[in-house]
Amino acid sequence: MQHAVAPPAGAIAVPAATEPILVARDIHRSYGTRRALRALSFSLLPGRVLGFLGPNGAGKTTAIRVLTTILEPTSGQFEVGGISSEHPDRIRRLIGVLPEGLGFPRHSTGRDYLTYFGQLYGRRKADARQTADRLLADVGLTARGDSLIETYSHGMRQRLGIARALVNDPQVVFLDEPTLGLDPRGQLELLGLIREIARDRQAGVVLSSHLLSEIENICDDVVIMNAGQIVAKGSVAEVLGQASQDPARQNSVRVRVADLSIAPAESTIDGLAGVRRLDTEPGGWLTVEFVDDQGAPVHDIDRNRVLDALIRAGIPILGFEVAGGRLQDVFLQLTAESIE
Amino acid sequence: MTANPRVWWLQFRQELDELWVGGKALNLLILYSVLMSITAFLLATNSELSLTPPRTMIVVTIQSAISFGLFLGLIIASESLSGERERATLEPLLLTPASHRQIILGKFLAALSPWPMAYALTIPYVAVLAQGDLALVPALAWGALLGTLVAIVFTGIGLVVSMWSNSSRTSLFVGLLVYLATLLPAQLPGEFQSTAAGAAIQAIDPLEAVRVFLRQGFVDVRPVEELWPLLYAPVAVTIGVIGAIFLSSGGRLSLTAGAPRILSMVARRAEGVGEHAT
Numbered sequence: 001m002q003h004a005v006a007p008p009a010g011a012i013a014v015p016a017a018t019e020p021i022l023v024a025r026d027i028h029r030s031y032g033t034r035r036a037l038r039a040l041s042f043s044l045l046p047g048r049v050l051g052f053l054g055p056n057g058a059g060k061t062t063a064i065r066v067l068t069t070i071l072e073p074t075s076g077q078f079e080v081g082g083i084s085s086e087h088p089d090r091i092r093r094l095i096g097v098l099p100e101g102l103g104f105p106r107h108s109t110g111r112d113y114l115t116y117f118g119q120l121y122g123r124r125k126a127d128a129r130q131t132a133d134r135l136l137a138d139v140g141l142t143a144r145g146d147s148l149i150e151t152y153s154h155g156m157r158q159r160l161g162i163a164r165a166l167v168n169d170p171q172v173v174f175l176d177e178p179t180l181g182l183d184p185r186g187q188l189e190l191l192g193l194i195r196e197i198a199r200d201r202q203a204g205v206v207l208s209s210h211l212l213s214e215i216e217n218i219c220d221d222v223v224i225m226n227a228g229q230i231v232a233k234g235s236v237a238e239v240l241g242q243a244s245q246d247p248a249r250q251n252s253v254r255v256r257v258a259d260l261s262i263a264p265a266e267s268t269i270d271g272l273a274g275v276r277r278l279d280t281e282p283g284g285w286l287t288v289e290f291v292d293d294q295g296a297p298v299h300d301i302d303r304n305r306v307l308d309a310l311i312r313a314g315i316p317i318l319g320f321e322v323a324g325g326r327l328q329d330v331f332l333q334l335t336a337e338s339i340e
Numbered sequence: 341m342t343a344n345p346r347v348w349w350l351q352f353r354q355e356l357d358e359l360w361v362g363g364k365a366l367n368l369l370i371l372y373s374v375l376m377s378i379t380a381f382l383l384a385t386n387s388e389l390s391l392t393p394p395r396t397m398i399v400v401t402i403q404s405a406i407s408f409g410l411f412l413g414l415i416i417a418s419e420s421l422s423g424e425r426e427r428a429t430l431e432p433l434l435l436t437p438a439s440h441r442q443i444i445l446g447k448f449l450a451a452l453s454p455w456p457m458a459y460a461l462t463i464p465y466v467a468v469l470a471q472g473d474l475a476l477v478p479a480l481a482w483g484a485l486l487g488t489l490v491a492i493v494f495t496g497i498g499l500v501v502s503m504w505s506n507s508s509r510t511s512l513f514v515g516l517l518v519y520l521a522t523l524l525p526a527q528l529p530g531e532f533q534s535t536a537a538g539a540a541i542q543a544i545d546p547l548e549a550v551r552v553f554l555r556q557g558f559v560d561v562r563p564v565e566e567l568w569p570l571l572y573a574p575v576a577v578t579i580g581v582i583g584a585i586f587l588s589s590g591g592r593l594s595l596t597a598g599a600p601r602i603l604s605m606v607a608r609r610a611e612g613v614g615e616h617a618t
Contacts (some may be wrong), residue, residue: 070434070595092437099435103428105354119350120436164432245443 021046021204022067022172027076029066036062038229042077043223044172044204049194051219051236052208053327055335057140059228059240060208061100064174067206068097081171082294093121096165100160100176101209104149110136111145112162114167121168137248139193153188157279162193172204173197179211187211192216216327224334231334239330252289253303255310256319274302284318351446356380356453358418365454368412372458379404380465394473398466399554402483405462406531406550409455409487410494410520417451417498417507418515422597424542436579441496444589448499459484482557486550489574493546496581497597503588506597522547546574 020043029037037059045052054060065071067078069088077086081094105113111132118128121157137144141161141332144152152160158178165173175194178186191211195218198205209215215222222239232239257265269278269288277289292301303322311319348579359365383400392400403441424430433443470476498515505511515547525533525541525548542548553570554564 065595068435070431089437090434095435097432097435099428099431101428102432105358105429107353107358116350116354117436120347120433120438123439168436185442212422 003167018045018046022078022080022206024063024067024078025076027063027066027073027078029071031064036228037066037073039097040066040225040230042223042233044206046204047173047198047202047283048220049198049205049207050221051215051221052206052221052225053210053212053215053331054225054266057227058335059158059224060225061176061272062228063225064097064099064176064206064208067093068095068174073175075202087220093168094171096168096170096173098161098165098175098178098205099171100180102157102161104157104160108149109146110141110152110163113149113160115165117164117167122225131167132163135166138166140189155182156188157184158186158190159193162197163189166197166201169201170203174206174208175325176208177215178207179209187214194218202320212328212331221283222327224331231331236327242330252287252322253306254281254319254321255286255288255306255317256284257310257315257317258285261315262286264313264317265310268309268315269306272305272309276304348445348449349443351438352449353446355420355447355450358611359450359453364416365412365457368415368454369457369461372408372412372454373461376401376405376462376465379462380469383469394469394471394563395475396559397469398473398475398479399558400463401466402487403467403551403554405466406458406487406490407481407523407547409458410491410547411464412454412458412517413451413491414498414515415512416454417495418502418511420447420451420499420506421502421593422504425506425510425597430593434593441586441589441595444499444503444595447514448495448585451495451499452491454496455488459487479554479558486528486553486571486574490546490550493574493577493581496578496585500581500584500588503593504602506598508597515576526551543570543573548575549573549609550580588610 002237007226022044024042025042027037028035028042040063042050052060052063062071066073067080069085069091073085074226080091083090098183108116110288111114111129114135119125123218125132127128133142133145136142139162141156141159141163144156149157161177162178165175167337178194179190182190182326191214194205194207207219216236219236221231221235223230226241232242236241255265255269262280263284266278266280269275269286275288276291276293277287279285279287279289288306307320316337366506380401383392383397386397418578421430425435434440462483467476494515495515497518498511501514502508502511506512520543527547528538528541543550548571549570553567556570557564557567586617
C-alpha cells in the first residue's frame with residue numbers, strides 16, 4: 001500500500017497497540033428459538049489479522065453483523081476502540097466492513113462510489129475525492145476509477161468493496177468471505193492487500209473465510225466457530241498446538257514423493273518396524289500411521305526413521321509434515337468433535 | 341469521524357443519478373407519455389364529434405395526468421428500499437453513521453422527482469385540447485397543487501411499504517393494490533356515489549377527492565368555498581403519510597425487513613401475557 005490516508009478531523013485516537021481494539025464479551029444472538037451465537041468472547045489487538053473460521057451455518061456472518069452493529073445482540077456486549085456496543089452510531093465511525101455478497105450501484109463509477117461514501121462519513125467533497133483516488137491506488141484500481149462498476153470483474157468489485165471499507169480510516173476492518181469466487185491469483189492479491197491493511201494502518205482485521213491454508217499464512221489469531229459457539233481461539237500457533245496435543249494426531253506423518261517414486265516409497269515404508277498403516281493420497285502424499293503404544297505419542301525418532309529409510313532408498317522427498325499440524329486438520333478435527 | 345449533516349442531499353443526488361442516468365425514470369416517463377397520448381387522442385376524437393366540451397377535456401386530461409403521474413412515484417418508491425435489500429446495496433449504507441431518517445428523505449424526494457417532469461409533459465396536451473378556454477391556466481395550477489399532494493401521498497405509501505418488505509415484487513404488488521383501491525370509488529355506480537356512504541368514500545379517498553374537486557370546480561363551475569371540504573382528505577392523508585414515514589424511519593432501518601415495530605411490540609406483549617397465563 002503506497003499511501004496512508006490521513007485520519008480526518010474528529011477521528012478518535014487509536015489506543016496503544018497493547019490494548020485490544022475489539023473486545024467481545026459473552027455475546028448471544030437468537031433468531032426466535034434458534035440460537036445463532038452462544039457466548040462469543042474474544043479480543044483483537046491493533047495491527048493483527050484474526051481469522052474467523054467455521055463451516056457453513058457456524059454463525060460467522062451473524063457474529064460479524066452483531067459486531068458491526070447491523071444486528072443487536074440478544075445479550076452480551078462488545079467494545080470497539082473503547083466504545084461500548086451501547087453506542088452503535090459511534091462504533092460505525094470506527095469500523096469498515098466488506099459484507100459477504102456486497103452489491104454495487106449499477107450506474108456509478110468506482111471513483112464516484114468511494115467519493116459518495118466518503119461524504120456520508122463526513123468528508124468534504126474535495127477531501128472525499130482525494131481519499132477516493134488514494135484508495136483506488138491502494139487497491140490497484142486507478143486505471144478503472146472512471147469506469148462504471150457494472151463493467152468491473154468480480155475481483156475488482158471485491159477490491160473496490162475493500163476500498164469502501166477503508167474510506168473512514170477504520171480502526172477495525174471486518175471482511176466477510178472476501179476471497180469467495182476469486183481465482184487463485186485474485187485470492188493471493190486480495191490476501192496480500194488484507195495483510196497490508198493490518199500492517200500499514202495498524203488496523204485490526206477480522207477475516208472470515210473458508211480458505212484455511214491462506215488464513216493460516218496471513219492470520220495472527222484464529223477463532224474457530226461451530227454451531228454458534230467458539231471451539232478454539234488464540235494465536236495460530238496456539239490453536240495448532242492445542243490440536244497437536246492429541247496423541248492420536250501425533251502418530252501419523254505425511255510424506256510427499258514424485259508420482260514415479262510412489263511404488264518404491266510404499267515398499268520401503270512397508271518394511272519399517274512399527275508402521276501400522278500406509279495410505280496413498282492424490283498428489284503423491286503418503287500417510288504413515290505408526291503403532292499406537294497405549295495412546296502414547298510416537299517419538300520424533302520414529303518419524304525420522306521414515307525419512308531416513310526413504311533417503312537411503314534414493315527416493316527424493318518433496319514434502320513432509322506431521323499429520324494434524326495444519327489449520328485444516330485442526331478445523332476438521334474440532335468441528336467434527338463439536339458435531340459429534 | 342462525524343456523520344455528514346446533509347446526508348439527505350447526498351442520498352437524493354445519488355438516487356437521482358441511479359433513476360435518471362440509469363434510465364428507469366425516463367422509461368417510466370415514456371410509458372406515461374404513451375398513456376397520455378392515448379387519452380388525448382380519445383378526447384380529441386370525441387371533441388370532433390362535439391361530444392365533449394373543452395372544459396371537460398381539460399379536467400379529464402389533468403385527472404388522467406394525476407392518476408398516471410402519481411403511479412410513477414409509487415413504483416419507484418415501492419422498490420427503493422426493498423430493491424436495495426435484494427441487490428445487497430443497503431448493508432453498506434446502514435454501516436455508515438448516516439441518519440436513517442435523512443436517507444429515507446433523500447430517497448423520498450428522488451422518487452418524487454419524475455412527477456414534475458410528467459406534469460410538465462402534460463401541459464401541451466391540455467393546451468391543445470383546451471381550444472383557448474380560459475379555464476386552462478387555473479385548472480393547470482390547481483392540478484399541479486393537488487397532483488403534488490397525491491403524488492406525495494402515493495410516493496410515501498410506496499416508501500413505507502418498501503421499508504417493511506424484503507422483495508421489490510411484494511412491495512410493488514402491495515403498492516399496486518393500494519393504487520387500485522383508490523381508483524375503485526370512481527367505478528362505483530352513480531346511484532351509490534350520490535348516497536352518504538358514496539360521498540364518505542369519496543371524501544376519504546384522496547385521489548377521488550381531487551378528481552371530484554377538479555370536476556366540480558371547473559366543469560360544474562362551483563365556487564371554491566364550497567369545495568374546501570373535498571381537500572380535507574388529501575391534506576390529512578398527506579400529513580398522515582409524512583408522519584408515518586417520519587415515525588417509521590425514526591428507528592433503525594433493518595437489513596431484513598420485518599413486521600412494523602408496533603406490531604412486533606404487540607406480538608411480544610401478547611407472548612408475555614401468554615407466558616404469565618401459563
